[in-house]
Amino acid sequence: MSTPPAPATTGPDEQTDGTGRQAAEEAQPEVAAPRYMAFAEEAAQAGWTRVARRMPALVAQALSLGWSASRADLIAALALNLAMGAATAWALVATTTALEELFSAVPTPDRVRAALPSLALLALALVVRGSCSVLAGRAQARLEPQVELAAERRLNELATGVSVEAFDDSAFNDAVFRGYARGTSESSSLVSHTVDVLTGLVGIIAAAGVLGTLHPVLIPLLLLAMVPQWWGSAAAARLRYRMMLALSEGRRRKWMLQQLMVSRESAAEVRSYTMGPHLRREFDTVAEYELGVHLRMVTRMSLIRMAGNSLSGLVTGLVFAALGVLLVQGTVPIAAAGAAVVAIRVAQSALASALNSVSMVYESGLYFGDFLDLEELARGRTPAPGLPPAPEGFDEIRVEGVTFSYPRGEQEDDVPPALRDVDLVLPRGVTVALVGENGSGKSTLAKLLSGLYTPQQGRVCWDGTDLAGVDGESLRERVAVIAQDHTHWPVTARRNVVMSSPDDSGRLERAACAAGADTVVRELPRRWDTLLDKRFTAGYEPSGGQWQRLAAARAFYRGDDGRATPLLIADEPTSALDARAEHRFFESVHAHAGRTGATVVLITHRLASVRMADHIVVLDKGRVIAQGTHEELMREGGLYRELWEIQATAYRGIGATGE
Ligand SMILES: Nc1ncnc2c1ncn2[C@@H]1O[C@H](COP(=O)(O)OP(=O)(O)OP(=O)(O)O)[C@@H](O)[C@H]1O
Structure with a gap:
């Protein structure tokens, strides 16, 4: 567990570099992730020039997202917002006309009568405006979940389409976290706030247009009235970015701590090692830090708002005074001055909402940038389409001069290759x-043979065909794998074995019998239809060995697809099995190989089982140091014989009675 961050005594502005990053690195080194915080730094530096520069690209992205999610709703949202602007202008014109009639030099009843048509038009304009607003809101509300769903679908497609190697790369994992954490949800906010910006702009243009037609001098007055609003919104937005920055690392930490406290996987160890109070304490420390920053920001935000509102009140007063002077001078008629007052209020509120939305578009754009980063990273890690299918089978697999390294982080240049x-x-x-001993490269070699990874140097060929040049999916369909770290799929026992292949009861029974999973399924409350996940109602939790039998059945099922799957790879298939099940498993493997003619690659530390193999390959530090039959390797001496004798001695030392 890391050292929790020290409770903050300073706000983010006061911290050394003004970003909170240095404090975070010192306080919790293993979670201080400069890459992760890079976007927040950008946010902290964000001024309006930067926002303005990025705005066109963000708006284009938002519109294209909305377009791909639902054209009809996007068009409706934009058209209805434009209609709202037109209705605003119409209402302002009707107000002016009504005021002109009301201030005309005729008896009052005549004035009122003359103003009635304009007042009726004003009412109609307001009804139209209100209806457009509701309908635009509906279109926007419909658009949001559709955009989010489109982004989620895209992300799922990317995550399942990349090569498995991508998941060994910390940069990719980081991008996945950020993309899933906020990237998708912010895609809908980006679209929605972009439409809000357009709404605000249409409102301002409508007000300015009407004022311009009344008298050109009213336009500068309108601009002047908007200045304090601009200042207040800009300052509040910057403050929000700073808060986002100061809290981003802590939020990630809190999320991780919560996962540890609520997840089933860690529940037992949290209790065994009495980690509960420690986790809660660390959570509280981070949460209190976060709360402190939040409360300080709320106060500062209120001060800014207060200053903005006071300034706005002062400037509005000045503008109205100037309007009065123009009225007295006879530069603008009284009706135009009255309409100008209404138009200035309309423009001020449209500006406030537009500016607020601009800052939200920028903020959402930063998070949505995470989504785009992930898309780009994934594109570079997705196998090229259109490769020819893998051969149906082989007479021999040749591994030629293969060297392979897993993706390395920034400070891992000196990590030796996993295979040489x-x-x-x-x-x-x-x-x-x-x-071979732990870490010697056995699983890595198995992964290369099964087509999950491609070597950086050398080739793995089925007869003359280099596997790097064939379609990965078709290759993996021809290989049955019992993985060392097999997944406990939270689905039924049947689905755990059948996986994505067609469901066939005869094949299922054969596979279960070969792997010894038949006895496991017989004990399950709903047999093959039992859900294997305790977190759900009527879920059942198999033991470690029972899971391993199901994983083995999965491979036998895949290997029995009628096309004679030519390769079966079993990586530590019996590590959790009891002695009887282990013996039965190896018999099944030999029977399977005999029946299908498959090549079997077996990884196990139990050398008594290895002895039955036709060929044994000994690996050490990523190199093949010896190969041959059991007898040949024993004659040769070396690591194999040494490992064999350690295990044999342990058994020899124990008599038949176990003493
Ligand atoms: N996903 C990975 N990313 C980075 N390095 C890895 C990864 N998987 C394995 N390695 C490294 O590659 C080397 C070989 O590991 P591998 O799992 O192939 O060994 P092994 O012989 O199967 O070990 P074991 O007997 O413990 O299962 C080790 O140094 C290991 O740390």
């Missing part, structure tokens, strides 16, 4: 065991 200059030949129909 590996040369191997795996003929069809043989059982090959990979042996």
Whole structure:
């Protein structure tokens, strides 16, 4: 667990670099992630020039997102907002006309009568404006979830389409976190706030247009009245960015702590190691820091608003005084002055909402930028389409001069490759065991053989075909894998075995029997239809060994697809099995290989099981250091014999009675 961040005694502005980053790095080194905070720094530096520069691109992105999610709703939202602007202008013109009639030099009843048509038009304009506003709100409210869903779908497509290697890259994982955390939800906010900006602008243009037609001198007065509003909104927006920056790292930390407290996976260890109070304490420290920043910001925000409102009141008073002078001078008639008062109020409120929306568009744009970053990163990690399908099978697999490294972080240049200059030949129909100490590269080699990874140097070929040049999906369909870290799928037992293949009861029973999963399923309350996840009603939790049998059944099911899947890879398939189940499993593997003619690649630390393999490959620090049959390797001496003797001695030392 990390050292919690020290409770803040200063606001984000007062911290060393004004961003809170230095404080975060000192307080919680392992979660201080400069990459993650990069966007928040940008936000902190954001001035209106930067916002204005980015605005066209953001608006274009928002419109294209909205367009792809629902054209009809986007067009409706924009058209109705324009109609609202037109209705505003119409209402202002009707107000002016009504005022002209009301201030004309005729008896009062005549004035009122003359003003009635304009008042009726004003009422109609307000009704139209109100209806347009409601309908525009409806279109926007319909658009938002559709945009969010489109973004979520895109993200799911990206996440499942990238090569597995992407998940070993910290930059990609970071991008996935940020994309899922806020990128998708902010896509709808981006669209919605963009429409709000347009609404505000239309309102201002309507007011300015009407004022311009009344008298040109009213336009500068309108601009003057809007200055304090501009200042207040800009200052509030900057403050909000700073708060977002100061809190972003803490929020991520709080989220992680909450996951530890509520997730089923960590529930047992949280209790065994009495981590509850520690986690709560750390959560409180981060939360109090966050609360402190928040409360300070609320106060400062209120002060800014107060200053903005006072200034706005003063300037509005000045503008009205100037209007009075113009009235006295006879520059503007009284009706125009009255309409100008209404128009200035309309423009001020439209400006406030437009500016607020501009800052929201910018803020959403930053988060949506995370989504775009992820899209770009994923594009570079998605296998090229249109490659030819993998061969149906092979006479031999050749591994030629293969060197492979996992993606490395910034400070990991000196990490040695997981595999170095590996040369191997795996003929069809043989059982090959990979042996070696922890970290020697066995699983990595298995992943290269199954087409999950591609080597940086060298080739893995099925006969003459380099696997790097074939369609990955078609290749993986021809390989059955029992993974070392197999997934406990939270679905029914049947789906856990069948996975994405067609459901076939005969095939299911054969696979279950071969893996010893038949006895597991017999004990389940609803047999194959039992949900294997305790978090849901009627869910059942298999034991570690039972899960492993189901994982093995999964591979046998895949391998029994009628096309004779040519390769079965079993990585530590019996680590959780009892002795009887282990014995039965190896018999099944041999029977499966005999029946289908598949090549079996077996990884296990239990050398008694390795002995039965046709060929044994010994790995050490990513290199193949020996290979041959059990007898050959024993004669040769070396690591294999050493490991064998350690295990044999342990058994030999125990007599038949176990003493
Ligand atoms: N996803 C990964 N990202 C980065 N490095 C990895 C990854 N998986 C494995 N490694 C590294 O590659 C090396 C070989 O690991 P590998 O899992 O292939 O060993 P192994 O022989 O299967 O070990 P074990 O017997 O413990 O299962 C190790 O140094 C390991 O730290």
